[in-house]
Amino acid sequence: MSQSIRVAVTGASGRMGQTLISLVNASDRMHLSGAIERPGHDWIGRDVGEAMGGSALGISVTDDAQAAIAGADAVIDFTAPVATIQFAEFAASAGIVHVIGTTGMTDDEIAALDPFTSKATIIRAGNMSLGVNLLTQLTKRVAAALDDDYDIEVIEAHHNQKVDAPSGTALMLGEAAAEGRGVKLSDVADRGRDGITGARKKGDIGFTAIRGGDIIGEHDVMFAAAGERIILRHVASDRTVFARGALKAALWGQGRAPGHYDMLDVLGLSDPA
């Protein structure tokens, strides 16, 4: 049997942080070596299992991210863009795997990861579930098969605490649709309709974001034409679908050359070169 890998989790108190810690703890292929929160957080110094309302796990929550990352084989990070860039620097110094689920990163923030990809094995995706990654491939195929008589709309729904829109997943699906159509998403994205917008521009890819209650994550890609609509849909009803993908990525990255990968690489769903 291969050795159990050491995993540090950032944003330990967060929705994803807690889901990840539970799954890492239940895995026989990895164990929790660090639980990171920001300085001043009231979990700092507490046993993370107890802070989560369960039994002790023997790991105290720390605000020393650099030390926790240096003592891990992989860091799994679902936090916020500025924090993620800092964690990538620490992952590069340690030469380990950095699994990034954080969304809402601007193009400049994504580019800020570049210097670290020569030393860290970065695996980043706006959605780590198998279902959504498969859906991106289906979206690309359908978009390639249809002409622009079919208006493409991406509709997403999330809980009322989500801070970024459109969701990372919606942008992945929009990119896939644009790629299938042979256009650049930045040239055709319509991201904020309000007021007298005028008629829909042919060829645009529209985005709509719903926020409410405890919705975990729902995404539709609609292809709407005169007389018919095709709707591709993914519904997440449990955050473990994202966490399972992240754990898979942490394992896949072990021994892999430094670089910037995505979940299609991990899942073997990338198009052949």
Ligand SMILES: NC(=O)C1=CN([C@@H]2O[C@H](COP(=O)(O)OP(=O)(O)OC[C@H]3O[C@@H](n4cnc5c(N)ncnc54)[C@H](OP(=O)(O)O)[C@@H]3O)[C@@H](O)[C@H]2O)C=CC1
């Ligand atoms: N790729 C995917 O499959 C998925 C991605 N996500 C993304 O993951 C991110 C987190 O989502 P979620 O867990 O719901 O959010 P939460 O707000 O529940 O958790 C975020 C955590 O990160 C912590 N954090 C923020 N900034 C820092 C920092 N500078 N240093 C250390 N910790 C920090 C927060 O601490 P504090 O409370 O003190 O701010 C909090 O504990 C979002 O970007 C979300 O879109 C979510 C689900 C799936």
Ligand SMILES: O=C(O)C1=N[C@H](C(=O)O)C[C@H](O)C1
């Ligand atoms: O913030 C969330 O909750 C989620 N974020 C990701 C996104 O922005 O797409 C993935 C998932 O939909 C949940």
